[in-house]
Amino acid sequence: MADTSTLGATAPLTTADGRPLSAALAQAHAKSRRSAFLLVAPLLIFVLLTFILPIGQLLVRSVSDTDFADNMPNLGAWFDANPAGSEIDESAYAALAADLQAAKTNKTAGKVGERINYDVSGSRSLFTSTARSADKLEPPYEAALLGIKPGWDDPKLWQAMRQASNTLTPNFFLAAVDLQRGPDGGIERAPEERRVYISIFIRTFALSALITCITLLLGYPIAHLLATMPLRYSNILMIMVLLPFWTSLLVRTTSWIVLLQSQGVLNDLLVVAGVITEDGRIRMIYNQIGTVIAMTHILLPFMVLPLYSVMRQIPPSYVRAARSLGATSWTAFRRIYLPQTLPGLAAGALLVFILSVGYYITPALVGGAKGQLISNLIAFHFENANWSMAAAIATILLVAVLILYWVYDRLIGIDNLKLG
C-alpha cells in the first residue's frame, strides 16, 4: 500500500499512450454520455416539436386575446399613445371610426362586440349596428358616432376597450374559476347563474376519487388472487384482466350502453327476475352512474397490474410467520400484508386518478348532461370557437394532472410503469 501511494505522488497513473488516467477516463465517460444522449435526441426533438411546444402554445393562448387587438388596430395605437385616464378626445373617436369602417368591410364587428360584451353587456349590438352605418361616418366623429347610437361616450365602455386592446389578459382564467371583473375593475364572483366551472371541477375530482376507490376495492382482491395462485392458472386468469385493456375503448363503451340502457340486457334481466317492474326500469346510462360504471371498467386494469406486480414479490412466509406468532388473519393482513402492498396501491390509485380526471370519450358518450366532466367542457368551448376559454380550462386541468404526475414520479418513479 505504501508503494502505491508514493508512486501516485511522484508519477500519476497514465494510459499506455502517456495521458493521465483520470483525464482519459473523464473523456471516455463524456463520450459515452454523449452517445447515450444522441440516441435519445431524435425522439426528444420529435416530442418537443409535436407535443411539448404545441401544448405550450395552447397555454399561451389562455392568457392572450387577440380578437379585439387584431381587428381594432387604430384604437389600439391610440391606447398605446395615451395612458389610462387621459381624456377621450376627437382623435380617439377618429381611430374608433376608422376601425369600425374596417370592421364593416371585414365583417368582424360581431366578433369585436362579442368580446366587449363580456365586460359591458349590450355592447354587441352597439358595435354591429354602428358598423352597419359606418360608411356614413364623417368628422367630427364623436358627434357622428353618438348620432348613430348613443352610448359611445360611456367611460365603462372605453375602459373595457382599453383592457381588450391589451392582448395579455387574465380574464379567461378568472372566468374559468367563476370570477369576473367588476365594473370598478376589481375581481368579484360571477353571477349565480353563470357559476358553472367550479362545480364541474369539483364534480370531476369527486367522480375521479369515487372511481379510484371503486377500482381499488375491485382490483385489490383479484390482484391478490392472481398473485397467490400458481403461475399456470394465474396466467389464464390474467387474460381476463388484459383483454379489456386491449379491447377498443369504443367497443367497451358500446357494450355498456347495450347492457345498461333502459331497454337493455341488465334491465331485461331484472324485469324477468321480478326485481323491478316493467315501468320501473332503472336509468343507468346517460347519467353519472353510467359514467362511473363504464370508467371503472375501463380503468380497472390500470389498478390491477401495478398491484399484481407488487404482490407477486411479497413472500408468503411473512404472513405465515405472523400467523404462527399468534396474529389473527385480519391482524396479519392489516399489519403485515397491507403495508407491503402500499407501493402498488399508491401506483395504481394515482394512475387511475390521473387518467380519470382527464377522461373525455366515455363521459361524452354515456355521461348525459349530469355526467359531463371537465374535458367535455373544454371540448364544448373548443367547438364553439371560444378558444381562449377552452385553453384556460385546459391549463388548469393540465396543471392539476402534472402535479399528480410529479407526485407519481417522486413516489413510484416513471420507470416502474408497467403494461401487462
Add this chain to the structure above:
Amino acid sequence: MALPIYATPLERLWRYAYLVACALIFLFLMAPILIVIPLSFNAEPYFTFTPKMLALDPEGYSTRWYRLLLDFGMAAPEATTGWWADMWNNAAWVRAAKNSLIIGFFATVVATSLGTLAALGLSRPEMPWRRPIMAMLISPMIVPIIITATGLFFFYSNPCGILGVFGPAPACGRLTGWIGVILAHATLGIPFVIITVTATLTGFDRSLSRAAASLGATPRQNFFRITLPLILPGVVSGGLFAFVTSFDEVVVVLFLADANQQTIPRQMWNGIREAISPAILSAATILVVISVLLLTAVEVLRRRSERMRGVSPG
C-alpha cells in the same frame, strides 16, 4: 393458496366469500366484452336478447349486420357484377378500415423506430438527465387527450405559428389531415414503445455486447447481430401497443382529420352518437376478435423474450 388446515369456520366462510367476490369481479370485467358477440348476430334491430334468441332458435340469429358492414355506402349492393370492386372502393366501413390501417401503420413505424433508439439510450447508465427526459417522453400518455387534441389542432392548422413566440409568424400550409393525424398518433404511441422496450432492456445482459465488442464487432454489427435480436420481442410488442393506440384513437382524429377521413373508431363514435345500429355491435365483435389476437401475440412475445433473456417468468 389453499386454506391452512388450522382455519376456523369463519375463515373458511371468508375464503369462499372472497372467491365468489373475485368471480363476480372477473364477470364484471368480461361480461361487457362477451355480451356484444351473441347480440351482433341478432336477427332483429334490437340491443337485447329476443325470445327467439334465448330459445336458441336459428331464426333468431342472422348475419345481416355483418352484411350491412360491407354493404353500407356501396353504390349498388344488389349488383352481381363488380360487387367486390364496389365494396372495396365505396363501402363506408371498409374505407374506414383502410384509413385506420394506413394511419396505424405509419404512426407505428415512426413511434417504434424513434422510441426503440431512445429506449436504448435511456437504459444506459451514463444517460444524462435521465429522469426528466423520461418524464417528458411518457407525458403524452398522461396529458388528457382533449388537451393534446386541442393543442395539436392549433399546431397543425398553422405549424409555423409556433414561431410567433419569437416574432411575427410566417404563414405556412396547414398539416391537418393525413400527416397531422399520423404524427399525432405517433406521439401518442411513443410512451408505450418506451415503456415496453426499456422493460425488455432492464433484463438485458450488457456483458453480451461488451463481449461482442471485445471480439471486434463494430457498434453497427453489435446492434444488429446482438442487441436487436435479443430485444426484438420487446420492440414488436411495443409496436403492437403503438398500433393499438392509434387504431383505437378517436379524439385526435375528430379534431385533426379531414371530413372524408373516416376511421373505424370515428365511424363507431358517429354511430353511437347518432343512430346506434346493431351494425356497431358486429364491428365491435370484429374488434374484440382482433384484440384477442393481438393480446395473444403480445403474450407469446413476452414469454419468448423472457426465455431468451433467461428471466424467470412472472
